[in-house]
Amino acid sequence: MRLPAQPGELIDRAEPLGFRLGEYRLEGFRGDTIGSALFANGRRVFSRSFKYHRPRGLLCCSGHCPNCMMTVDGVPNVRVCVEPLREGAVVTPQNVLGRLDMDFLSVVDKFGGPFTPVGFYYRTMIRPRFMWPVYEKFLRGVAGLGRLDEHAGHSRRYDVEHRRARVLVIGGGQAGRAAALAAATAGPGVVLVDESVRLADVELPGVEVLAPARALGIWEGKLVPVDSGTVLYRYRAERIIVATGTVEQPLVFPGNDLAGVMLPEAARRLIRDFSLRPGQRAIVLAADERAPEIAETLREAGVAVPRVVDLREGARQLEAHGRRGHVRRVVVDGEETKCDLVVVSGGRQPAYSLLSQAGGRVEYDESLKVFVPRDLPAGIEAVGSVTGEGIVRAEGAAAYEGSGKCFVCICEDVTTKDVKRSIEEGFDSIELSKRYTTVTMGPCQGKLCQLPSIHLYAHELHTYEATIGTTTARPPWAPVELGLLAGRHLEPTRRTSLHFRHEELGARMMWAGPWKRPYAYGEHPEDEVRTVHESLGVIDVSTLGKLLVEGPEAAQLLERLYPNRFADLKAGRIRYGVLTSDGGRIMDDGTVARLADDLYYVTTTSTGADAVTAWFEWWNAVWGYDAEIVNVTGALAALNLAGPRSRDALQRLTEDELSADEFRYLDAKHIEVAGVPCLALRIGFVGELGYELHFPSSAAEYLWDRLLADGARPFGLEPQRILRLEKGHVIVGQDTDSESNLLSAGMPWLPKMDKDDFVGKFALEHFAERDERELLVGFTMEDDVVPAEGAQIVVEGQPAGRVTSARRSEQVGAVIGLGWLPRDRADAGTRFEVRVDRRLVGARVHHGAFFDSAGERMRS
Amino acid sequence: MSFVLACPHCGPRPVDEFAYSGEVTRRPQSSPTLRELTDYVYFRDNVAGRQREWWQHRQGCGEWFLAERDTRTNEIISVSLPKPGT
Ligand code: FES
Ligand SMILES: [Zn+2]
Numbered sequence: 001m002r003l004p005a006q007p008g009e010l011i012d013r014a015e016p017l018g019f020r021l022g023e024y025r026l027e028g029f030r031g032d033t034i035g036s037a038l039f040a041n042g043r044r045v046f047s048r049s050f051k052y053h054r055p056r057g058l059l060c061c062s063g064h065c066p067n068c069m070m071t072v073d074g075v076p077n078v079r080v081c082v083e084p085l086r087e088g089a090v091v092t093p094q095n096v097l098g099r100l101d102m103d104f105l106s107v108v109d110k111f112g113g114p115f116t117p118v119g120f121y122y123r124t125m126i127r128p129r130f131m132w133p134v135y136e137k138f139l140r141g142v143a144g145l146g147r148l149d150e151h152a153g154h155s156r157r158y159d160v161e162h163r164r165a166r167v168l169v170i171g172g173g174q175a176g177r178a179a180a181l182a183a184a185t186a187g188p189g190v191v192l193v194d195e196s197v198r199l200a201d202v203e204l205p206g207v208e209v210l211a212p213a214r215a216l217g218i219w220e221g222k223l224v225p226v227d228s229g230t231v232l233y234r235y236r237a238e239r240i241i242v243a244t245g246t247v248e249q250p251l252v253f254p255g256n257d258l259a260g261v262m263l264p265e266a267a268r269r270l271i272r273d274f275s276l277r278p279g280q281r282a283i284v285l286a287a288d289e290r291a292p293e294i295a296e297t298l299r300e301a302g303v304a305v306p307r308v309v310d311l312r313e314g315a316r317q318l319e320a321h322g323r324r325g326h327v328r329r330v331v332v333d334g335e336e337t338k339c340d341l342v343v344v345s346g347g348r349q350p351a352y353s354l355l356s357q358a359g360g361r362v363e364y365d366e367s368l369k370v371f372v373p374r375d376l377p378a379g380i381e382a383v384g385s386v387t388g389e390g391i392v393r394a395e396g397a398a399a400y401e402g403s404g405k406c407f408v409c410i411c412e413d414v415t416t417k418d419v420k421r422s423i424e425e426g427f428d429s430i431e432l433s434k435r436y437t438t439v440t441m442g443p444c445q446g447k448l449c450q451l452p453s454i455h456l457y458a459h460e461l462h463t464y465e466a467t468i469g470t471t472t473a474r475p476p477w478a479p480v481e482l483g484l485l486a487g488r489h490l491e492p493t494r495r496t497s498l499h500f501r502h503e504e505l506g507a508r509m510m511w512a513g514p515w516k517r518p519y520a521y522g523e524h525p526e527d528e529v530r531t532v533h534e535s536l537g538v539i540d541v542s543t544l545g546k547l548l549v550e551g552p553e554a555a556q557l558l559e560r561l562y563p564n565r566f567a568d569l570k571a572g573r574i575r576y577g578v579l580t581s582d583g584g585r586i587m588d589d590g591t592v593a594r595l596a597d598d599l600y601y602v603t604t605t606s607t608g609a610d611a612v613t614a615w616f617e618w619w620n621a622v623w624g625y626d627a628e629i630v631n632v633t634g635a636l637a638a639l640n641l642a643g644p645r646s647r648d649a650l651q652r653l654t655e656d657e658l659s660a661d662e663f664r665y666l667d668a669k670h671i672e673v674a675g676v677p678c679l680a681l682r683i684g685f686v687g688e689l690g691y692e693l694h695f696p697s698s699a700a701e702y703l704w705d706r707l708l709a710d711g712a713r714p715f716g717l718e719p720q721r722i723l724r725l726e727k728g729h730v731i732v733g734q735d736t737d738s739e740s741n742l743l744s745a746g747m748p749w750l751p752k753m754d755k756d757d758f759v760g761k762f763a764l765e766h767f768a769e770r771d772e773r774e775l776l777v778g779f780t781m782e783d784d785v786v787p788a789e790g791a792q793i794v795v796e797g798q799p800a801g802r803v804t805s806a807r808r809s810e811q812v813g814a815v816i817g818l819g820w821l822p823r824d825r826a827d828a829g830t831r832f833e834v835r836v837d838r839r840l841v842g843a844r845v846h847h848g849a850f851f852d853s854a855g856e857r858m859r860s
Numbered sequence: 861m862s863f864v865l866a867c868p869h870c871g872p873r874p875v876d877e878f879a880y881s882g883e884v885t886r887r888p889q890s891s892p893t894l895r896e897l898t899d900y901v902y903f904r905d906n907v908a909g910r911q912r913e914w915w916q917h918r919q920g921c922g923e924w925f926l927a928e929r930d931t932r933t934n935e936i937i938s939v940s941l942p943k944p945g946t
Contacts, residue, residue: 162874220934221863221875236864236874582887583901614916618881621924624944762888762897 002040003275003301010273019089028085035068035081036274044259045325051413055325057259061266063195064247066411066443070094076146084197094146158487159231165191168224168237170215170354172199175384176243180207193226217475218358222379232484242355243384246348247447251285251396252416254404255320260327261342264294271301279303279341283330286345287311287396294343307337312395319402347394349451350386353473364466369393370451371470398459408456409449411442416456423460430457434471443479496542497637497700507716513607515543518716526810528715529722532688533811536645538712539720542637545609547602551627554598560758561619563742563751569594574666574681578750584741584763588612589732593668593681601679605732609633637700641712642690649710650691665859674706684858686723722807725816726851728778735776735804735818744772774801775826778850781815782842792835793819803834812850863934867917868925868941881914884926908932
């Protein structure tokens with residue numbers, strides 16, 4: 001039943017919205033929150049409490065407390081009192097076994113059970129040890145809040161957006177709006193953030209209003225993440241104005257958690273915003289000056305208010321009693337009043353959390369009896385009641401005497417008895433006691449329990465609130481969905497321009513760094529290996545990093561970056577290059593082709609492109625050579641055509657001469673393939689005759705299709721791995737680690753130590769003076785078993801090394817691999833053992849390529 | 861870390877756009893002793909105070925530059941483009 005239209009009501013009575021609560025179909029209006037619509041449908045119990053499963057109803061109606069948390073459309077812990085109602089919403093209660101008003105778990109409340117004493121987690125659940133799995137299962141079932149939908153899938157998308165503001169105002173009350181308007185007169189860039197839907201339609205000239213949205217915290221550098229539902233705005237502000245106002249405080253008395261006990265703002269919102277009568281017969285209990293005002297509001301809405309108690313007059317005993325969790329009567333100093341609504345006002349506490357996170361100090365104000373923010377850092381301001389302005393001192397008892405459970409913290413079900421007990425047990429510091437009792441650690445994050453618990457501590461310890469101090473306010477200030485924090489950042493998935501061709505061909509895709517690449521196209525990677533050895537294969541190597549290094553001093557730059565020599569490389573020729581750090585670590589490898597005197601084309605590993613680019617640019621910032629580095633990785637596609645038939649196949653698609661004399665091994669040439677201009681590199685990528693074509697990625701699908709039509713068969717990363725292992729090729733980062741260097745990893749021929757300088761030279765000079773402890777060598781297994789990568793190498797019963805790569809090779813007719821061995825065990829033919837599935841299998845050291853060791857096939 | 865850093869090209873931007881590359885080190889000129897080399901490769905002053913360090917505007921213009929930062933407060937005292945060869 002709604003009241004007659006209220007002047008500022010938010011609901012649109014012309015537009016009913018249907019939604020569901022469990023099995024019930026209910027109706028509300030546009031403009032309702034789910035909470036107000038449920039209330040309008042007669043629902044009074046909204047949740048069951050955390051520990052005791054006590055029925056709880058709307059307390060604050062402002063999104064501060066835990067009482068109205070429900071699961072909405074699969075998202076748990078939604079505060080329905082502030083969640084806008086939408087057509088078709090599916091609402092389910094949580095933390096309930098059975099129905100909300102008949103929760104079977106509430107026996108915990110009646111009979112105590114193991115949950116009664118404070119600290120039961122730490123004490124009761126320790127022994128006997130073997131019982132823990134049972135305890136754990138039970139605890140997880142009854143405690144906790146909400147339940148995640150394991151099958152939710154990716155129904156919601158979250159994004160992160162970076163924004164800037166000249167002035168960011170947090171809080172859209174009177175003071176916040178005035179501050180925003182004042183700031184807007186000085187220029188643009190003013191943003192106002194407010195939690196309430198009410199603000200969404202408010203027009204403030206020159207101010208961008210973001211509502212409903214929540215500022216989650218204030219971080220260093222005036223970073224304010226703002227939760228707007230599915231987008232997390234990361235605001236950087238030059239000035240931040242905090243106008244978060246106050247949070248109404250509850251009173252601590254037995255029965256204070258019954259449904260029907262409300263804060264004044266809850267009653268006010270139900271009446272004014274949603275035209276609902278919060279109860280029929282109310283008693284008002286106020287420890288501040290607001291009693292008459294509250295009573296007036298209630299009476300206007302037709303609520304009978306038989307009793308108004310100004311607690312400043314010194315009531316001592318106060319208790320509420322109910323039936324089935326609903327309040328029925330209140331007793332104040334022996335005098336009983338029947339009622340179904342109790343509006344309590346324990347004063348107002350400035351919502352200072354954001355200010356204290358920003359570095360402000362929090363101080364207890366003796367005259368106001370609340371904590372107020374002081375000494376704000378530069379660029380952070382506070383306006384309105386958050387400063388303490390306009391607050392009238394509340395004068396109530398820390399806790400009222402009476403019979404029944406008396407809650408200090410409704411989120412965690414911490415009673416006054418628990419707090420007293422923790423003090424008796426010696427937890428006399430608020431920070432320690434907080435961890436023991438978990439007071440202030442629940443969903444309200446202390447909004448409703450911090451001040452009452454500090455009053456209680458001060459009272460029990462016969463000291464001052466200022467001595468007790470506050471607990472640390474940490475972000476987030478309001479609960480936030482994890483999905484939002486994990487929203488899409490700057491980690492894109494990279495796909496080559498042939499991605500969809502691979503999928504159409506049924507390739508099994510796998511991650512390779514940020515890239516998605518085909519693992520293999522068919523069930524058996526070895527079939528693809530055979531194709532390359534016997535006829536013609538093609539692999540998409542567009543993921544290779546591709547850099548152009550150009551300028552009069554390009555040669556000097558590369559000469560100094562690489563241990564190899566590049567100054568003497570002739571235009572049109574290619575050389576394999578390895579990059580090392582000044583500590584001697586092997587960083588990346590690839591080919592370097594000199595295209596002209598002042599132009600080099602550098603390829604890097606698939607995962608190394610960005611790091612190598614940054615590395616080149618950094619050294620050039622240090623040295624200042626006249627050379628430019630351009631990363632063209634994404635602009636160019638690359639295909640490696642390999643196999644004995646590759647020359648003939650390619651020749652059919654080009655008019656350029658490809659004969660062995662014209663286009664030699666390690667030549668780089670510009671040729672036109674099927675009309676596509678390509679840079680062709682003749683390299684022995686997989687050990688067979690082969691050509692690597694680099695060309696504009698827009699032509700990738702076209703050229704791929706032509707090559708396939710011409711008989712080339714695609715091969716994936718796994719066959720490539722086998723092929724390269726057959727040639728004994730080292731994969732940087734797979735076979736090498738931060739301990740490896742060029743001497744130990746089998747490339748002592750590579751560095752040119754007579755060069756004046758190169759990155760890594762100093763370290764190599766020192767490495768050359770000592771004997772490497774371990775060497776990277778190839779090996780052949782004696783049995784047909786494939787050891788795992790990282791498998792232990794055993795010499796004379798002792799662990800002596802590890803396997804880094806191992807594959808079965810049809811071509812070689814054995815399982816082959818690479819691994820690290822002690823130097824005195826690394827001679828060709830030396831026998832050692834490898835641990836495979838708990839047994840030891842013999843293996844022998846093999847130097848060089850396992851197949852075609854003279855490299856005749858790739859040079860043919 | 862969530863401060864604002866000024867790229868010499870692009871001006872003040874959130875620090876998330878930049879890559880940090882450590883304090884400025886001195887590379888030995890030629891054939892350092894093992895100790896000198898180890899010092900240069902592995903040891904850092906790690907001062908609590910003003911530090912000269914390398915940054916790259918990686919998600920922006922790509923420029924490498926030097927910044928002087930107070931490591932205690934993340935206050936940026938100055939930024940500058942490197943003078944090559946020093
Ligand atoms: S009633 Fe919804 S948060 Fe308090
Ligand atoms: Zn920049």
